[in-house]
Amino acid sequence: MLNMADLPDDVAALKAIVIAAEARDQRKQERIDRLELLVAAFKQAMFGRKSEKIDPDQFELALEDIETAIAAIHAEDEALDPPKARPTKPRNANRGSLPKHLPRIEEVIEPEATVCGCGGGLHQIGEDVSERLDVIPAQFRVIVTRRPKYACRSCSNGVVQAPAPARLIPGGMPTEGTVAHVLVSKYADHLPLYRQAQIYSRQGIDLDRSTLAAWVGKAAYELKPVFNALVADLKRSTKLFMDETRAPVLDPKAGKTKTGYFWALARDDRPWGGTAPPGVAFTYAPGRSGQYADTILQGFTGILQVDGYAGYNRLIQPDRTGPAIQLAYCWAHARRKLFEVARNSTAPIAEDGLKRISELYKIEAEIRNLPSEARLAIRQNQSAPKIAAFETWLTHHRTRISAKSPLGEALKYIAKYWAGLCLFLAEGRIEMDSNTVERTIRPIALNRKNALFAGHDAGAANWATIASLVETCKPNAVEPHAYLTATLRAIVSGHKQSQIDDLLPWNYAAKV
Missing domain, CATH: 1.10.287 (Helix Hairpins)
Incomplete structure (x- = not known):
């Protein structure tokens, strides 16, 4: 001014x-x-006509x-x-807070002189303190292990020396922490091994990509029992989610890639106050047949929440052998069918359907984190009448609309899975959709983009093993590098197979 x-x-x-x-x-x-x-x-990217076609990661980049x-x-x-020339009005900024566990390097900036103009000495009456986040680029260090040898001067009873400590890579250069860093960089931060090798070379450490791959393969082998324990623990639940995503795998004989699949089995009981820890296990299979889902789920009995993929129908066939499984279906997929119709044309019926589904989700938002009994009571009181009205609406419009039209196909989809879509009204532990498991496979998709494809079926299986442990760390608030380092050290130190459950991510969280 x-x-x-x-x-x-x-x-x-x-x-x-x-x-x-x-x-x-x-x-x-x-x-x-x-x-x-x-x-x-940005609003156009987020809410425009193509919003459901844009990958969520692209939103983050935008x-x-x-x-x-x-x-x-x-x-x-x-x-x-x-700033001095403007009124002092702080700008809104989310700078976060600096964790207490970070080391503090203090610097004191004194005035040029601490003697007053009158000749007297100045004394401190206060101070201003500010904190800034500093970073030192990743530093490598060398662990030198010395094992002194001792012998007696008075006899010849031999040499005494401490045994060499067990190592994940016998005779190799990496510590378990180094291997854990490679695993986290690849499976949590999505850095392919050749890029990691380039990063190491900037520090003067020449490591061939194949060397890193050997470390990863060894770690995957040692971690397989922990992965198996994770799968077994999940299948002891009575309510799980399942989904599948593509896993391109190199086929050397054909000179191109073939399409395999990662099948994700997930548990998250937190929305209804369940005590079982959240987790996800990926299993690689060379195809998408429901036979693979059946094999993965052997021993599981209870409710499985899935999308409308027909392969899951195998799990509820009368002649299927094994414990009974009940399928709960996903309202998000039902909504998506109507959304596709509404965004491509003027469709008041589809828009009305979307509004009805939105009202159901509003109720779900209010009951999230309530006990399952409370959720069930509110659903029966508030959601059940809306579902009844929705069924009447669905039946009415299906008789008036061609089944071969886009809207007719959307309504047919909802009607086909109606019983499983309504199962959440009978059980407070069931969610309205399978978004829980879809969120767990997003990192797999991102890693797939960066790595393009797995080298072979065994490589994809190793991928699934390590990614399962890394992704299970996240909802349990476990830092994956610390977890993998401690777990690999425990394994090479002879951890008992009978106590393998102690190495699961949520048990590590309970110790720290």
């Missing part, structure tokens, strides 16, 4: 100030326009670009109008 006392008396100087102010205002308006365009572009651009504009604005 201009101070009248600072204005010159010269007319030409006044004109120059006015012109400069107008130019600054114009630049500010241009920056505002740029921000509005960025926000509009948001990063927008936030980066906004930060640059703020920096430009501050350069043109320094």
